[in-house]
Amino acid sequence: MKLITRNTDYAIRALCCIAEQKEDIVSVDHIVQCLEIPRSFLRKILQILNKERMLNSCKGRGGGFALALPPEKISLIDLMRIFQGPIKLNECKFKKDDCPYVSDCLLKKKIDEIEKEVIAKLKAITIESIIKRR
Amino acid sequence: MKLITRNTDYAIRALCCIAEQKEDIVSVDHIVQCLEIPRSFLRKILQILNKERMLNSCKGRGGGFALALPPEKISLIDLMRIFQGPIKLNECKFKKDDCPYVSDCLLKKKIDEIEKEVIAKLKAITIESIIKRR
DNA sequence: CAATATGATACAATAATAGTATCATTATAA
DNA sequence: TTATAATGATACTATTATTGTATCATATTG
Numbered sequence: 001m002k003l004i005t006r007n008t009d010y011a012i013r014a015l016c017c018i019a020e021q022k023e024d025i026v027s028v029d030h031i032v033q034c035l036e037i038p039r040s041f042l043r044k045i046l047q048i049l050n051k052e053r054m055l056n057s058c059k060g061r062g063g064g065f066a067l068a069l070p071p072e073k074i075s076l077i078d079l080m081r082i083f084q085g086p087i088k089l090n091e092c093k094f095k096k097d098d099c100p101y102v103s104d105c106l107l108k109k110k111i112d113e114i115e116k117e118v119i120a121k122l123k124a125i126t127i128e129s130i131i132k133r134r
Numbered sequence: 135m136k137l138i139t140r141n142t143d144y145a146i147r148a149l150c151c152i153a154e155q156k157e158d159i160v161s162v163d164h165i166v167q168c169l170e171i172p173r174s175f176l177r178k179i180l181q182i183l184n185k186e187r188m189l190n191s192c193k194g195r196g197g198g199f200a201l202a203l204p205p206e207k208i209s210l211i212d213l214m215r216i217f218q219g220p221i222k223l224n225e226c227k228f229k230k231d232d233c234p235y236v237s238d239c240l241l242k243k244k245i246d247e248i249e250k251e252v253i254a255k256l257k258a259i260t261i262e263s264i265i266k267r268r
Numbered sequence: 269c270a271a272t273a274t275g276a277t278a279c280a281a282t283a284a285t286a287g288t289a290t291c292a293t294t295a296t297a298a
Numbered sequence: 299t300t301a302t303a304a305t306g307a308t309a310c311t312a313t314t315a316t317t318g319t320a321t322c323a324t325a326t327t328g
Contacts, residue, residue, distance in 0.1 A: 001137070001214065001218050001219070001221050001222065001223065002222075002223070003135070003223035003224070003245060003248070003249075004223075004245070005284090005285065005286090006285075006286065006287095007285080007286075012241060027303095027304075027305095028304080028305080029304090038286085038287060038288080039288095040287065040288050040289070041286070041287050041288080043305080043306090044287085044288095046305085047305075047306065047307080050305090050306090051306095057304095057305060057306085058294095058295080058304080058305080059293070059294040059295060059303095059304060059305045059306075060293090060294050060295025060296055060302095060303070060304055060305075061294095061295060061296040061297070061302065061303045061304055062295080062296065062297095062303080062304075063294085063295070063296090063303080063304040063305060064304075064305085065305090080135070084135050085135070087135050088135065088136075089135065089136070089137035089138075090137070106263065106264040107146060107259070107264045110255075110259050110263070110264070111137060111138070111259075113255070114137070114252060114255045114256070115137075117251065117255075118248060118252065121244075121247070121248045121251075122248070125241070125244050125245075129240065129244070130240040130241045130244070139315090139316070139317090140316075140317065140318090141316080141317075141318095161273075161274095162273085162274080163273095172317085172318065172319080173319095174318070174319050174320070175317070175318055175319080177274080177275090178318085178319095180274085181274075181275065181276080184274085184275090185275095191273095191274060191275085192273080192274080192325095192326080193272095193273055193274045193275080193324070193325040193326055194271095194272070194273050194274075194324095194325050194326025194327055195271065195272045195273060195325095195326060195327045195328070196272080196273075196326080196327070196328095197272080197273040197274060197325085197326070197327090198273075198274085199274090
């Protein structure tokens with residue numbers, strides 16, 4: 001059971017890497033060196049973060065990426081939604097309106113509670129809260 | 135993001151179905167009728183539950199399955215471990231001993247906390263707690 | 269011994285995850 | 299103004315996990 005997939009994880013670390021840099025604009029190459037992750041994969045992730053307005057980008061020589069938001073405004077929950085879709089711990093496997101068996105689905109209700117807590121906790125984890133302060 | 139996969143879900147409901155029955159021994163056919171799920175898949179799941187000592191089985195005519203434990207002793211966490219492996223929300227994507235970048239991995243620590251809470255909550259959800267009392 | 273259960277096991281289909289590769293476009297510096 | 303170095307867009311591939319299916323073996327009961 002995984003909470004965070006690899007692209008979310010890489011996104012988090014890349015954002016941390018950028019946030020910790022003195023320079024505003026950080027190149028893919030620099031991040032690759034820091035994190036030692038596949039360049040192509042990282043590029044794709046950064047492009048998505050750019051489209052989702054978490055990063056700004058500069059093309060051309062000396063280009064790269066910069067945070068579009070302050071680190072305390074970027075939370076894990078946002079990144080997970082971008083890379084993993086909406087968080088739904090309680091998807092019912094029985095497609096019909098009601099479960100055919102467990103009426104009022106007590107299971108679903110209980111998992112819903114867990115989901116709410118998890119979401120609240122994930123919201124509280126921001127890039128700011130996990131970077132090494134310079 | 136899924137907390138529970140389909141086989142875990144089916145296992146839970148099958149166990150509920152058996153727990154709610156007056157008869158001790160319940161056949162696959164009966165469970166299939168109750169839950170309307172693929173028979174072969176269900177059989178596989180029940181066989182696993184049998185091997186894992188959550189169910190007892192009787193072969194031959196009039197055979198079927200019976201709970202090996204009282205419903206309050208069967209928790210979601212057990213079923214998830216059987217069908218989904220150990221719960222590890224915080225698997226680090228960086229295989230090396232230390233993350234190359236985020237030292238002391240604050241992220242991991244925070245996710246660990248979430249994991250502990252989730253596990254505690256899942257432990258508390260038992261078959262007893264979600265069956266329709268007869 | 270025939271019928272009806274589960275046991276064991278191998279196989280297949282689908283979807284999600286993870287990663288690669290290539291060409292287009294833009295910006296800068298010489 | 300052109301070569302170069304960066305990202306943008308996009309299509310493709312590989313791997314793994316999930317979700318099943320099918321078949322034959324074995325045991326039990328009437």
